[in-house]
Amino acid sequence: MTGAGRDDDLVRPYVVTGGRARSRISFDVVTLVVTVAGAPAAGHDAHASPEERRMLALCRGGALSVAEISAYLHLPTSVTKVVLGDLTEAGLVATRAPAPVVTGPSVELLQEVLDGLRALV
Amino acid sequence: MGSAPWSERPQAAYLGATVERSVKILIAGHFAVGKTTLVGALSEIPPLRTEEVMTQAGAGVDDLAGVSDKATTTVAMDFGRLTLNPHLVLYLFGAPGQKRFQPLWRDLAYGALGALVLADTRRLQESFPVMDMVEEHGLPYVVAVNQFDDAPAVDLPVLRRALDLLEETPLVVCDARHRASAGQALITLVQYLLTRAVKEPV
Ligand SMILES: Nc1nc2c(ncn2[C@@H]2O[C@H](COP(=O)(O)OP(=O)(O)OP(=O)(O)O)[C@@H](O)[C@H]2O)c(=O)[nH]1
Ligand SMILES: [Mg+2]
Numbered sequence: 001m002t003g004a005g006r007d008d009d010l011v012r013p014y015v016v017t018g019g020r021a022r023s024r025i026s027f028d029v030v031t032l033v034v035t036v037a038g039a040p041a042a043g044h045d046a047h048a049s050p051e052e053r054r055m056l057a058l059c060r061g062g063a064l065s066v067a068e069i070s071a072y073l074h075l076p077t078s079v080t081k082v083v084l085g086d087l088t089e090a091g092l093v094a095t096r097a098p099a100p101v102v103t104g105p106s107v108e109l110l111q112e113v114l115d116g117l118r119a120l121v
Numbered sequence: 122m123g124s125a126p127w128s129e130r131p132q133a134a135y136l137g138a139t140v141e142r143s144v145k146i147l148i149a150g151h152f153a154v155g156k157t158t159l160v161g162a163l164s165e166i167p168p169l170r171t172e173e174v175m176t177q178a179g180a181g182v183d184d185l186a187g188v189s190d191k192a193t194t195t196v197a198m199d200f201g202r203l204t205l206n207p208h209l210v211l212y213l214f215g216a217p218g219q220k221r222f223q224p225l226w227r228d229l230a231y232g233a234l235g236a237l238v239l240a241d242t243r244r245l246q247e248s249f250p251v252m253d254m255v256e257e258h259g260l261p262y263v264v265a266v267n268q269f270d271d272a273p274a275v276d277l278p279v280l281r282r283a284l285d286l287l288e289e290t291p292l293v294v295c296d297a298r299h300r301a302s303a304g305q306a307l308i309t310l311v312q313y314l315l316t317r318a319v320k321e322p323v
Contacts, residue, residue: 028145028228028231028232029145029212029214029228029229030143030144030145030212030232031143032136032140032141032142032143032210058133061133061135062133062135062136062138063135063136063138063140064133064135064136065136065143065202065210065212067169067171067200067212067214068133068169068202070171071169071170071171071200072133072169074172076171076172076173076174077171077173077228078173078174078228096140096141096142104318105144105234105314105318106318107315107318107319109144110234110311110314110315110318111315112205112206112209113144113205113209113211113234113311114308114311114312114315115205115206116203116205116206116209116211117203117205117211117304117307117308117311118308119206120203120205120304121163121300121301121303121304121305121307121308
């Protein structure tokens, strides 16, 4: 990153993620994230970045998707994924949703979605 | 991005404690076709917005570190959610269909059940790039004509030919502002996905 005088917002994703573009753990926008019960309150850890602290504080209230965490914290989802990757490796957050189904959703899952929609709308 | 102070953060609407699985459906369409309106009509929470960074050259933000001299642009994406039962939540993402949003689609489309393509009879030709995008990402879809008040009445068989739809692709009319109507369009999509899955078990 060389360009001096660049717009702050443009360099932000680079700075926030320490220059890493991807998390080693893969998250989808709808992966559900929860804090790990009994994990140390790393929000007070001097080594935690401001983004890590804000994310932990938000996630402590209950389960949210990666997209919701991004929206509440005003971060691009790509940045959220990298920070969540670090928090996951540190044992502070865990994911609830299984990996997305690459081969296509099952009949059972689609039937469950359909039943849910019919009951709601 | 990052400009709103922390104190302005809306109160987070957390998921129920028993929800452990999530699925997503894309609400795809061209500019001002009613994507956000439809998401808002169905969502159990006020629609949320993420701001994604894209390089203008068309690469995703993942590549930002390596291409720091490229200009970047920020695009907003709206989404909402619907808890379908105590264990399962559905997310609806408003997906802008213009070609320049291609990089965002890779992440959005991955693992999505399918797409509801919104169309406006006054600007039908603008739906072709959207359907192309959905097809390129391998998503099965249904077309829902969002009936605007000042638009001509819809003749479905004529419309089907104009849009050059496959015979199997459902085409419905909806009012994106009304929950029951928007919900019916979504139900048509999931019924179609189910029919396909039954025919070709994975
Ligand atoms: N009359 C009528 N107006 C509608 C309907 N759906 C949406 N609108 C209006 O059309 C405008 C555009 O709707 P949006 O939901 O913002 O469309 P969008 O696809 O999210 O637009 P962009 O995100 O800007 O691409 C808004 O002013 C809506 O109130 C409809 O079914 N009937
Ligand atoms: Mg919109």
